[in-house]
Amino acid sequence: MKPIWIVDDDDSIRWVLEKALARESLITKSFTNARDAMLALQNDTPQVLVSDIRMHGASGLELLQTVKAKHPGLPVIIMTAFSDLDSAVAAFQGGAFEYLAKPFDLDKAVELIRRALDESLRESSVEQTISETPEILGQAPAMQDVFRAIGRLSQSNVTVLITGESGSGKELVARALHKHSPRSSQPFIALNTAAIPKDLLESELFGHERGAFTGAQTTRRGRFEQAEGGTLFLDEIGDMPFDLQTRLLRVLSDGHFYRVGGHQPMKANVRVIAATHQNLESRVKDGLFREDLYHRLNVIRLRLPSLRERREDIPLLIKYFLTQSAKQLGVEVKRVSEPAMHFLSGLDFPGNVRQLENLCNWITVMAPGQTVEIPDLPQDLTPGAPSVSHTHISASVEEVGGRAHEAAPLTPAHASAASMSDKNLYRTGDSWTLLLEAEAAAMLAEGQSEVIDKLGRSFESVVIKAALKHTHGRKNDAAIRLGIGRNTITRKIQELGIDGAKDD
Structure with missing residues (x-):
């Protein structure tokens, strides 16, 4: 790990930060002015840079x-006087990690530097992953299964059927197989x-x-001839007209086809990879897809997970x-x-990776600052609530958005209540106050007493657990982020029986 650079013309500030970070086993390098730090940047880079604003x-x-x-990914913490608000705003506009x-x-300063350090190490890990796997990105276990399948199929000529929702990357996988x-x-x-009209699709395929x-003023080669010796990828195969399915089956069976209007059989040396977002078994049952073609295509099936199933990616x-855009x-x-980032990781993204890519293009063009906050995101991602409220609930979105089966209702004893059992209530677009209202109504309808006390304890438990998860169990950091004292959070953890907390 690279050292943390401290830039300040105040000897006492440098000394205090150096000693505090040394106690955390963190290496530092200090500069008395910005010019020396700029010169050092020509040959070296820190892991985190902490600089005074006025020197x-x-x-x-x-x-x-x-x-x-x-170095756009390098976290920079700007130190500024309380009265210097304009400078703090300018620091954020310039891309500062925090001020x-x-x-x-001193403890808050060290925790802030720790957070910047974690961010820097994550950025380095991402950059390394991107440079190593530019073809298809994914670290989730479901994607690792896909990568292993691609490796096993790489030397095979077998027909592959790729299934998965629209936008999940089926063509990318087909290209990787090729x-x-x-x-x-x-x-x-x-x-x-x-995407091809029925009347033209036969000609597109077979020429x-x-x-x-x-x-038809000239002879035209179809896609099978164009792909000779290579790979033909047939996307959305479930929408192919029924009569053309028969002709495709013949090619897959004996490797021969006829051009439209032709009488001379053509030999096809082509590997076919098909893809669909539809349930082919259901289409076979409904008489919309030939069963024999289905079995011919379904030699090896490769299912791509939706983005909801690989949120860690x-x-x-x-x-x-964002880098590409x-x-x-x-x-x-x-x-x-x-x-x-926590908020976005909790969204369902029905358009999958394609929708996420479009969102990143939007952010690059439309987001006002270099650091994108929740209110900067498109309004259709957070309907029905003012943008400031999303900032308030962002800590709980990670718990609620897309992981309803993990997030406990406000009162665990009433998890079976109908108002809270519907997982649709956990959509990230819905305000958390709707969940609170629904649970309160259910408890009142059952004639329970001390409703405010019960809901208050549950609320505190959820928020403290979210804060501890965010800080990797560090109580002091969690207390700072929640705006409460260390003794208070320690007492609350004991009273509420919360596990996973640790002393800093």
């Missing part, structure tokens, strides 16, 4: 600007069978002879897409704050 010579804001130009008001509490196969030097041809139909994907537009990469 002799160059200011901390100038140093921040230099750092962000060369530290002087005079500061890229790692012996056919990689030959063409990869993709065709969305749902046509001159004069085969009105407008959302931060990785967001940072990757910034490169395309020639702008600085934007950073998503920790509360906003």
